[in-house]
Amino acid sequence: MKIQLVQDPTPASTSHPVAERTRYSACPLCEGQSFATLKEVDGSQDPLMGPEVDPSWSWNGCETCGHIFVDGYLQESVLEQVRTRGALVPSSGAEFAAKRQAAAAVVHRISSMRGCIDGVWLDVGFGSGELLCTANEFGYDVVGLDMRESAVLHAPDLGFEAAVAPLEALEGKELYDVISLSNVLDQTVSPLETLKAACRLLRSGGVVFIATPNLDSRAWHQQETSGQNSEWSEIERTQLFSREHLYWAMRRVGLEPCDYMSSPSSPVGMEVCATLASDG
Ligand SMILES: [Zn+2]
Missing domain, CATH: 3.40.50.150 (Vaccinia Virus protein VP39)
Incomplete structure (x- = not known):
């Protein structure tokens, strides 16, 4: 079974100061545009946390369907850096x-x-x-x-x-x-x-x-x-x-x-x- 990937035309970025999150403009489940901040969190204890990420962020609750999602998501280039702190090895x-x-x-x-x-x-x-x-x-x-x-x-x-x-x-x-x-x-x-x-x-x-x-x-x-x-x-x-x-x-x-x-x-x-x- 071969894996075929769609070509990604976006070049990877290389330098990352503290990253801006990309805000959701609509609920990712129902596309409702009315949502409220539900909770603010401090992620500084996450072992994957690093200087490229603001350790504080918020969670939204959708006022249409009730789904819960972050106020903004991190770009893939930032997550690549984050994931280097969680290297996986097979268990034994x-x-x-x-x-x-x-x-x-x-x-x-x-x-x-x-x-x-x-x-x-x-x-x-x-x-x-x-x-x-x-x-x-x-x-x-x-x-x-x-x-x-x-x-x-x-x-x-x-x-x-x-x-x-x-x-x-x-x-x-x-x-x-x-x-x-x-x-x-x-x-x-x-x-x-x-x-x-x-x-x-x-x-x-x-x-x-x-x-x-x-x-x-x-x-x-x-x-x-x-x-x-x-x-x-x-x-x-x-x-x-x-x-x-x-x-x-x-x-x-x-x-x-x-x-x-x-x-x-x-x-x-x-x-x-x-x-x-x-x-x-
Ligand atoms: Zn919704």
Whole structure:
């Protein structure tokens, strides 16, 4: 399985004083233009924080649909610098064993849903690669995308092809049987565009898997009450979803949610699977 990228004509910038955020002019889910500042955060404790980023920013609440998103997002050239502080290395030993077990639960669940245990699996934001390695162990052909060059550099050692690119940059359609996005949708500038790309690239009978924090969960509210909720101050995060908002966004692009699970790897996380509405 080859990865074909759309050519990006924008040259990368090289020097970065404290970066301006690009303000949203409309809600990234419903395009409503009325929103209010919901919360101001201090991200100075994020280990990825550096001098090129103002450690204070705000979150907006859309007055039309209630979706929550940052007041402004960082440009890709700034995020490239940020991500150099979070270099990823493949896990080993007990850490790998634990991650393999968690990944196997996801692969098994999705395979049961599809009624088969092979096909092509694309993991977006594959990180240290445990999900793809485990999917491959089950019998899937696997490929990965990640915005961190350090992750992609390790992919050949792990036995799969990978590229530094967002999902939207992939050409073609109906190429993958499973597309997984863990902690991706909450970091994109335009979640609907990411979901549309997933819809375009998914084969009939395929499954899209999304993992992201659920701000409507009891666990989230407990973290809020305790004043210990660091989910707001993650520097790469742009969106925070409730289950309802996530389902609404999925349905808007032609995906039908069909499975929900609390995340074993995040105390406030949800894992949602969806199929093509046209498959129904
Ligand atoms: Zn909205």
